Amino acid sequence: MIKGSARKRGYSDSELLHAVANAIRVWPHDGYDMVIWPRFDDSLLEVGVNSDGDIFHAMPARKKFL
DSSP states (O other): OBOHHHHTTOOOHHHHHHHHHTOSEEEEETTEEEEEEEOTTSOEEEEEEETTSOEEEEEEOOGGGO
């Protein structure tokens, strides 16, 4: 499931699902993972996925996850 909070910056559902399925880096946290994915325009996206597999966060990748 993709939560509304992940959609607030305008990323499409297909882009978010593709990001999770093709992550280039995964940062595990307590109860969720932050995945990094290169977008088609060569920018990097960070996507938060909770332990249930729900995508709850998406934004341009911050330096702390690179």
